Amino acid sequence: MNKYDASDIQVLEGLEPVRLRPGMYIGGTDEKAWHHLPVEIMDNSIDEAVAGFAKKIVVNLIDSKTIEITDDGRGIPVDEHPKYPGKSALEVILTTLHSGGKFNNNVYKTSGGLHGVGSAVVNALSSEMIVTISRDGYEWHQTFSRGKTTSPISRGAETKAHGTKIRFTLDDQIFGENAVFKPIKIYRMARAKSFLSRGVKIEWHCNPSLLTEDMNIEADKVFYYPNGVADFVAEKTDSKPHILPKIFSGSVDFPDDMGRVEWALNVLTDENGAASDDGFFASYCNTIATIDGGTHEAGFKATITKGLKAYGEKINNKSAASIVSEDVFDSVAAIVSVFYKTPQFLGQTKEKLSNPEIARYTENAIKDPWEMFLASDPKTANALLEFVVNLANARIKTKQVKDVARKTPTKRIRMPAKLADCSKHGVEGTELFIVEGESAGGTAKQARDRATQAIMPLRGKVLNVLSNSDERFSANKELNDLIDIIGAGTAKDWDDAKLRYEKIIIMTDADVDGSHIASLLMAFFYQYMPQLIYGGHLYLSCPPLYKLTCGTESMYIDTDEELEELKNGKYKNKRVEISRFKGLGEMMPNQLKETTMSPKTRRLIRVDLPPKTEEGLEDTEKTKTLVYDLMGKKPEFRFKFITEHAQFVKDLFV
Secondary structure (H helix, E strand, C coil): CCCCCHHHCCCCCCCHHHHHCCHHHHCCCCHHHHHHHHHHHHHHHHHHHHCCCCCEEEEEEEECCEEEEEECCCCCCCCEECCEEEEEHHHHHHHCCCCCCCCCCCCCCCCCCCCCCHHHHHHHCEEEEEEEEEECCEEEEEEEECCEECCCCEEEEECCCCEEEEEEEECHHHHCCCCCCCHHHHHHHHHHHHHHCCCCEEEEEECHHHCCHHHCCCCEEEECCCCCHHHHHHHHHCCCCECCCCCEEEEEECHHHCEEEEEEEEEEECCCCCECCCCEEEEEECCEECCCCEHHHHHHHHHHHHHHHHHHHHCCCHHHHHCCHHHHHHHEEEEEEEEECCCCECCCCCCCECCHHHHHHHHHHHHHHHHHHHHHCHHHHHHHHHHHHHHHHHHHHHHHHHHHHCCCHHHHHCCCCCCECCCCCCCCCCEEEEEECHHHHHHHHHHCCCCCEEEEEECCCCCCCCCCCHHHHHCCHHHHHHHHHHCCCCHHHCCHHHCCCCEEEEECCCCHHHHHHHHHHHHHHHHHCHHHHHCCCEEEECCCCEEEEECCEEEEECCHHHHHHHHHCCCCCCCCEEEECCCHHHCCHHHHHHHHHCCCCCCEEECCCCCCCCCCHHHHHHHHHHHHHHHCCCHHHHHHHHHHHHHHCCCCCC
């Protein structure tokens, strides 16, 4: 029996927990995670601005790993903290979790960082942090590294200025040598913080050597939006066809001095007056992007939808009763931004607002202005209502077609013989698994839920449509069978109403060949069915690589790294049996079901494209270029990519 006593109990001190488990604080160690670090520092500067103490913020990307953020606020206090004798408040804030001035309303009415971990986490994950504080007539300096103080606080030159300057460098020990800041991401962050903080100037500076022509951004830029989100939406929509001659915008305080909501909305069309693909919807809380929405977004959408339906009822438009939020927001360019004293988020990275009362506050705040906006301009209101009613009618028709599509017997007759279709009527909840190989296809047929899961096995590697002619694609039976099975056509004649499955899941082996087949299929869908991806219908399965058994305990393992961690940790010095799955066909049906197919226990990766939003338009062309370089007809592009990136490859499938 292994020894287990008090000596085995590990106590993590200071910021050690952050460095040991960074994912708990910033969601991981990937590109998204390290780009969140400047957001945490920026949010502190924005809090000073929102509170009325700062007017200018400077964001300076020094080099690919180092960024400096400066504000002209009050400056972080540098006097000795009463609870920590010998330590300044600055040192406490940067080396202690859950410290700061945002746990009550004495310093800030609203703020983005209420957890008291943001600045300290950035310090913990930086190889170097240099802080300069201007306040009380002097400059104050202190340095840190990997969460620890490397110099005492020192008083510098006299100054009449005030504010905080923080420079930090990404730690390669945490994020790897290849971790670099992308200028376009920092640029967009600075711009967004500006229009969300009306009247605040944000200066952007970037080392010119970091910029390339395809980024299409300046090395130096001043962002300034005196009317906040209204100015930004106007900037994005004035040159495009739109229904509202004047943007619906405003700012209303919440009751009891709890905060406020700001918003701006326009409705876009294409050149023919139909719904536009150029729209976007973004929501924020205390200037933090709530990517997954939340209660403020729900309240905003509810009041806009209810108001339009009420207007339709008022003018006796019976079709207005069928309008839902989806119809109204299908073609908008809109932003809703709330400032709230005590926001609650799901997760440390704050991607979804969860306060239930904010939905009611937001809805009540916007209700009267929206009703007045519609009543004051009947011509515009009628045009908007007609536009949205047409979208609602199209949606209803589409749903009706979907409900009967699977019931059409002729569809089944024409389906390829290899397809094992599901039996459920209607599209909702149905899935098509595209499976690598006949053997795996057979196992998948045994493991599936016959009611909702269809199986289509492939012979092996499919045609690379991006490096072959349209004639070869037209002659390829396997890919054309897939088009028939999915049912909605191709890009030129796509009809969402004819889509036969809710999810299309690529299920290939967890090896090099499987990854290659998945890449070829994704290239096919990108080229001939991009609507499938934009609609959120395309997924990759995640079959395990290993099964580890120790006594009566067993588990499935996805990566070599995870296996080594378990062997050297939990199961060290224990007898374990490790089985490697060479392919899906080697799994028993119950194993395949449990690990890869059952919605209750499986993991799926959704295939996404840059959204057709303000934030995504610049990435769309980059994606196209990358796809065609890697999968297209010119091998020299692939060779160039491989030679440039081969040095970064550490592990290969064996």
